[in-house]
Amino acid sequence: MRALAVDTSTTMAGIAIVDEQGLLAEYMLNDKKTHSQKLVPMLQEILNSLKMTVADMDILAAVTGPGSFTGLRIGVTTVKSIAYAAQKPTAGIPSLDALAAALPVPADTLVCPILDARNNQVYTALYKYHNGIMENTSGYMGVHVSELVSLIEDKNAGILFTGDAVAQHRDFLKIELGDRCIFAPDFLTQHMAASAAHLALLQMQRGETVSSYDLKPFYLRQSQAEREFGEKRNGTQTGAEEI
Numbered sequence: 001m002r003a004l005a006v007d008t009s010t011t012m013a014g015i016a017i018v019d020e021q022g023l024l025a026e027y028m029l030n031d032k033k034t035h036s037q038k039l040v041p042m043l044q045e046i047l048n049s050l051k052m053t054v055a056d057m058d059i060l061a062a063v064t065g066p067g068s069f070t071g072l073r074i075g076v077t078t079v080k081s082i083a084y085a086a087q088k089p090t091a092g093i094p095s096l097d098a099l100a101a102a103l104p105v106p107a108d109t110l111v112c113p114i115l116d117a118r119n120n121q122v123y124t125a126l127y128k129y130h131n132g133i134m135e136n137t138s139g140y141m142g143v144h145v146s147e148l149v150s151l152i153e154d155k156n157a158g159i160l161f162t163g164d165a166v167a168q169h170r171d172f173l174k175i176e177l178g179d180r181c182i183f184a185p186d187f188l189t190q191h192m193a194a195s196a197a198h199l200a201l202l203q204m205q206r207g208e209t210v211s212s213y214d215l216k217p218f219y220l221r222q223s224q225a226e227r228e229f230g231e232k233r234n235g236t237q238t239g240a241e242e243i
Contacts, residue, residue: 005193014194
């Protein structure tokens with residue numbers, strides 16, 4: 001079986017193809033979120049390099065979020081369209097799952113991917129390696145980085161941080177958590193496409209695929225525009241009620 005996965009959840013655009021033996025190809029490009037211009041040419045190039053087509057894939061996957069709202073929509077829409085045309089099943093892989101799965105760690109170490117949610121907030125979750133898989137032990141969260149520290153400071157384990165928010169919060173985490181902090185190498189902190197493709201293969205083996213119609217972005221919160229619209233609407237409604 002072969003899986004193709006697309007990741008546009010951060011500034012890094014990534015495409016990977018894997019089979020049951022491992023990684024066949026991966027293409028990553030960090031070019032200031034020009035995903036709408038670069039993604040399809042990247043996809044064509046990686047398929048041409050392997051002398052394959054979409055018809056040779058058994059499942060198509062998208063990293064569904066949380067992450068960049070615009071980026072997620074580009075990646076998910078691209079996969080939905082291609083899967084619909086090729087009549088292929090799909091899988092939606094949460095970005096935090098893909099980040100955690102990309103890192104081999106000892107069983108006694110927690111993995112904590114953190115993605116920038118702006119204003120010192122992060123999208124995050126806690127993972128522990130168990131029975132050959134990374135288990136999400138906390139659920140998905142969107143929290144202030146200081147709240148994240150409060151959630152994990154009493155846990156008796158080392159914490160491996162990864163994700164695009166590591167660079168921004170590394171010093172704070174070191175101060176608050178001391179030697180318990182471990183940080184993934186910078187070149188791995190946005191490395192999601194290959195692990196997402198692997199997770200998609202596992203989902204297919206378990207019969208957990210979805211149709212292209214049902215593939216959707218995974219948002220932990222509303223976009224800024226949606227929040228501002230809601231606040232403005234609520235303010236207007238409040239004023240009308242006061243009158």
